[in-house]
Amino acid sequence: MNTSLKALAVFIALAGSAWAEDLQDLPDDTLLGEVVTATENGEEERLLDLMREVQARGLLMFPKPQTCTFSYPDTEFFGNEIFRGAVRWGFGTDLRELAMSQGFCGCIYDLGSLDAFTQERIGKPAQDATTSDFSVFRKYRRSDWSDVNERYQNFQLERCGS
Structure with missing residues (x-):
């Protein structure tokens, strides 16, 4: 039974990977879920690709409220x-x-x-x-x-x- 579960997990991971070949199309929450899956499965190359996408989107694992301002000179x-x-x-x-x-x-x-x-x-x-x-x-x-x-x-x- 343990072998069956492992086989199922590998199938799901492979199917998920094939489904999400274009990381840019993944919603943010799915992308972060894929990071967890790749980490758990030791998929170093996939994890690197996922983390690059996380970085490109400006996502953080523990987001802080973001303020987007700049200041003008006092003139x-x-x-x-x-x-x-x-x-x-x-x-x-x-x-x-x-x-x-x-x-x-x-x-x-x-x-x-x-x-x-x-x-x-x-x-x-x-x-x-x-x-x-x-x-x-x-x-x-x-x-x-x-x-x-x-x-x-x-x-x-x-x-x-x-």
Whole structure:
């Protein structure tokens, strides 16, 4: 009987492995269950592939509440809500597209720095942005802010489960 149970377990594991060849298609809870199964069965290569997918999704075995924020420099420019909003939308649009291209489910602000963004747009760090720079930020990618945000929300639901 013990041999029959082992054979059944091997069959289930093999069937499960064949069923889930594309790890990206697995729901988060199934993926984590597969990690446990691969660990118990000593499937080192499969476990490595599974853990790479866990990492790519930003899943943690013991998740902590995640906050996704960044801070603006304490300057007159960023003290203006309209100026701050224009920078945030442009910066966020770039980061959302980058997250989607990488299959990244973590905080988008971990993918880039505000200083690098402003350096590319106005040739100086965020700290040095002035009122005369506002028009650059206001116009930057304005036409596709909504489209990228909608695609990112769908990506979050389909890929990240949130």
